[in-house]
Amino acid sequence: MPPSLSHLFLLSTFASLALCSFYCKNPGYPCLNGGTCLYNGECNCTSGFRGFNCGLDSSTISAACTVECHNKGICFNGDKCYCTKDYMGPTCQQAYDFADCNKSSMKIKAYRPTEFNGEIFLMQSMFGCKLTEVTSTIPGYKQYELDVPHDSTGPCKLKKTIDATTGDVHFEVNVSTIHHAGQFGMYDGLKTVSCHYSSRDQAIVKDVTNHELLVSVTTSDGNTQNIQEIQTNDVIHLTFNPVNLPGGYKGVKILDLEMYSVQWNEVNSILLLKDQCMTQKADELGYSVSNEVDGYSGRAILKAIPLFENVQASVYFNYRLRFCRNRCKIKSCPSQSPKPMPMGEIFKHQGQGIRIV
Ligand SMILES: *[C@@H]1O[C@H](CO)[C@@H](O)[C@H](O)[C@H]1NC(C)=O
Ligand SMILES: *[C@@H]1O[C@H](CO)[C@@H](O)[C@H](O)[C@H]1NC(C)=O
Ligand SMILES: *[C@@H]1O[C@H](CO)[C@@H](O)[C@H](O)[C@H]1NC(C)=O
Numbered sequence: 305m306p307p308s309l310s311h312l313f314l315l316s317t318f319a320s321l322a323l324c325s326f327y328c329k330n331p332g333y334p335c336l337n338g339g340t341c342l343y344n345g346e347c348n349c350t351s352g353f354r355g356f357n358c359g360l361d362s363s364t365i366s367a368a369c370t371v372e373c374h375n376k377g378i379c380f381n382g383d384k385c386y387c388t389k390d391y392m393g394p395t396c397q398q399a400y401d402f403a404d405c406n407k408s409s410m411k412i413k414a415y416r417p418t419e420f421n422g423e424i425f426l427m428q429s430m431f432g433c434k435l436t437e438v439t440s441t442i443p444g445y446k447q448y449e450l451d452v453p454h455d456s457t458g459p460c461k462l463k464k465t466i467d468a469t470t471g472d473v474h475f476e477v478n479v480s481t482i483h484h485a486g487q488f489g490m491y492d493g494l495k496t497v498s499c500h501y502s503s504r505d506q507a508i509v510k511d512v513t514n515h516e517l518l519v520s521v522t523t524s525d526g527n528t529q530n531i532q533e534i535q536t537n538d539v540i541h542l543t544f545n546p547v548n549l550p551g552g553y554k555g556v557k558i559l560d561l562e563m564y565s566v567q568w569n570e571v572n573s574i575l576l577l578k579d580q581c582m583t584q585k586a587d588e589l590g591y592s593v594s595n596e597v598d599g600y601s602g603r604a605i606l607k608a609i610p611l612f613e614n615v616q617a618s619v620y621f622n623y624r625l626r627f628c629r630n631r632c633k634i635k636s637c638p639s640q641s642p643k644p645m646p647m648g649e650i651f652k653h654q655g656q657g658i659r660i661v
Contacts, residue, residue, distance in 0.1 A: 325400065325493045326356050326389035330483040332417030333357070360386040371395055398442070401479055405499035409453045410462055410475050412497055415445040423485050424448045426460050427478035427494065433460035435479075452477070473501040521545075521621070544602040544625055556602035557632035558595050560624040563606075577604070580626075581637035599631055 327345035328335050335347035339358030342348050349358035360378060369379035377385040377396030387396035392415070404411040414424050414435055426433035435448035452460050454475060462475040476498040483492055524541045544556060559580055564573040575583050576593045596603040602625055626632065 325481075325495070327483075327493075328357070331421060332419030337361070355386055356389045375399075392442075392445075401495040401497055403477075403497040403499050405475075405501075408455075409451050410477070410497075410499050411449060411451045412477065412479060414448045414479065414481070415440070415442060416448070416481075418444060418446055420446055420483070421485070422481060422483040422492075424479060424481050426450070426452075427480045428461075429459045430480070432458075475499045475501075521623075538607075540606045542604040542606065542621060544623065545600070546625075546627070553627040554630050555599060555628035555632035557626045557628065558602045558604050558623055559626045561593070561595075561604055562622040564620055564622060576606070580635045595634075602632075 326333055328341035328347050329345050334357065335341050335349070336357050336359045337353045338350040339347040339353065347356065347358045349355070352362055354360050354362050355378075360380060364380040366379045366382045368382065370383045371379065371385060372395060373379050373385035373387075374396045375388060375391045377387045377391065380386055385394065385396045387393070390400055392398050392400065398415070400416070401412075401414045404413060412426070412435060416422075416424070423430070424435040425431075433450065433452075435450040438447050438449050440447035450460070452462055454462065454464070456462065460477075462477050465474045465476075466472070467474070476496060479495045479497055481493040481495075522543045522545070524543065525539065542561075544558065546553075546556060557580065558577055560575070561577040562573055562575050577583070577595055580595055582593050582595075593604055593606045596605065
């Protein structure tokens with residue numbers, strides 16, 4: 305019985321700054337605590353205060369902190385975050401400009417101070433691709449949105465790139481802000497927002513909007529018997545078989561392979577293969593893994609040792625595959641050097657668990 309796989313992409317979204325986003329001459333961007341606004345739009349803070357808008361009292365900066373401030377926010381008073389100019393929220397997790405991504409579209413969103421009275425639009429068209437104001441989900445801010453389908457061919461279309469090696473898909477667009485409707489000034493902003501679709505777990509991504517590639521994963525002993533339970537030192541053959549490989553792709557190889565177990569809501573994880581090579585960690589743990597190329601299917605052979613101490617739960621595999629135009633080449637791996645373990649990763653789907661008894 306092949307394990308069932310979900311077909312979600314891992315999504316991430318980024319916003320990077322291309323032009324200034326804080327300019328104290330713009331309405332809604334004051335210098336605080338007696339700071340003065342300089343000709344160049346930066347604040348000159350009075351002594352004892354710092355930060356882009358002088359909003360941080362230096363004497364309150366905390367070395368020890370009970371909250372985690374994201375995006376280079378600085379902790380003060382032990383549990384508060386002072387955010388950099390592109391982020392807001394209690395722990396600075398909320399960007400002012402960002403994109404919500406799903407499988408079919410990119411929703412570009414922006415928050416602005418209530419005093420903001422300008423316009424936000426995609427750089428390619430000030431008139432045709434304007435973000436419209438919607439009811440704000442954050443009190444004290446205005447909210448703007450524009451939903452652009454991935455396959456849009458109109459003036460608002462997104463820039464799409466596909467990584468030929470990994471199959472990762474990337475959509476990107478530039479968002480302009482003008483603070484005084486109708487005039488673009490040097491103190492207006494430009495940001496790049498993007499959606500990145502990782503092909504991890506997902507095999508090759510030819511087209512995000514039209515993609516249904518299944519990979520069946522089987523765990524077997526050397527005699528092709530499917531196994532559900534193994535003993536220490538048993539050999540496990542893990543086979544990845546794409547069900548509907550697009551034309552032109554003939555080989556499959558395991559790029560990354562991670563073994564994990566969830567017990568009492570804790571994830572124990574070991575990276576077995578990283579960029580096709582066995583990790584130092586794998587070696588330290590005393591088991592072997594090899595990455596075989598077998599034409600149409602990718603195979604890993606593992607030797608089961610007590611993988612996670614004190615863990616009775618089933619073991620699952622998380623993986624990333626590479627699809628090759630022909631038979632995949634065998635990579636010569638460098639001599640092993642220590643590599644960090646993956647941290648706190650959330651697994652999007654699970655292969656069939658094997659119980660190690
Ligand atoms: C900033 O303010 C201080 C006084 O608080 C002043 O001496 C200094 O010249 C100011 N800097 C600029 C660049 O205006
Ligand atoms: C997600 O997709 C639907 C169409 O299926 C679209 O209407 C919606 O706006 C999208 N949401 C986001 C956040 O992109
Ligand atoms: C966004 O703007 C930057 C800076 O002008 C430029 O390098 C980049 O190519 C632009 N990206 C898109 C998708 O237009």
